[in-house]
Amino acid sequence: MSANQEKEQPRRRQARGERRIAQLLEAAAVVFTSTGYTAASTNAIAREAGVSPGTLYQFFPNKEAIAIELGERLMREMREAYGEALAPVDPTTPLEEAVGAAVDRFIAFNCEHPVFFALMHGPDIPGRITEEHDALHATLLSRIEGLLSSFLPDAAPADLVRTAHMCLGLYKAGLELVLAHEGAERDAYVQELKHALTRYLDPLVATGSPWRSTP
Template sequence: MPDTAESRGESPEKEQPRRRQARGERRIAQLLEAAASVFCTTGYTAASTNAIAREAGVSPGTLYQFFPNKEAIAIELGGRLMHEMRETYGEALTPVDPATPLEEAVDAAVDRLIAFNCEHPVFFALMHGPDIPGRIAEQHDALHTTLLSRIEDVLISFLPAAPPADLTRTAHMCFGIYKSGLELILGHEGAERDAYVQELKDVLIRYLEPLAGDRLGKG
């Protein structure tokens, strides 16, 4: 039996709004995907709604049915990306067993975070641009604060005796190293990208090993 409103005991009047909503959601996804491509290519400042519509293969009028301007598109895209990023760092930056080798912990965290950014390069382009919308900047600042807190949660397993101020400073340094490495990683592809990922891991491990020396000596 065909899957129709009548076969489900529903009226056609209820079915039509759902279909329109589904079409609208697909169109929004199409526009956001196009915006991500344009933002990566030109940056947020130089991007335009006309360029986004052209990339999506629709008219500017169709775009304006869903978004009033470029900022609204960026805010929607940024919000969705930050939601995914929170899930990613929730998996990547969980407290580790004190018996976990430092190298293993660094590998796991870096691999997950790098994979997200390589899958969504627009995240870096949008979040680190000079003229991102204020609402995105505020959300990114909140994300940054939470991310640093999660890094501290991981570090405490390796630096159990570190004073809070030292732990915070170390977390900031790790995050700074990661962000610098990420920009280089995203600028390369293939084997060269893999090599930069390994370089980033090596730098983090060599930075943290002396700080965690006492703990590692007991292992």
């Protein structure tokens, strides 16, 4: 009880240390993005950051902790910036508008932080990160379900869940294509993704609720 009140007593850091941590996380983001988590070596991260391996381990107990911290910071930033992107909306909102707004926000985030995609998509990623990923996944799904249920108040729960999974899956497929292109072509893929989602959902909305997707 008295001992070990906290698993880890955060070591006292100097400003220099905080800077190093940020620098290391940025370097890790670069390396993870280009090679994936497993193939990324801690030495490579240290080299990218311009420090020695020993210095890296001064701030992170192991390789996994780097990815965890990176993931947590990304999650926090995402929640702060786009937390409301999937909040239930007024069902009179046109479906197209709701989908478009959500897609734009998440695409923007993922384009700004390509690590996020790399971290969340490796088939190789260790347990703790997978947990985070699953948590995010579950959050997103319930948000999407909430959004859908505002359009489809009468849908069976199982169908709602399945539709939400489909939406997230379609979004991920589109995201991959969007990230693989640049400039005008990228914008075109964003548009196609919106089309795919809108057209997928439109019939459900049209037949399942009194509100049409477009007034």
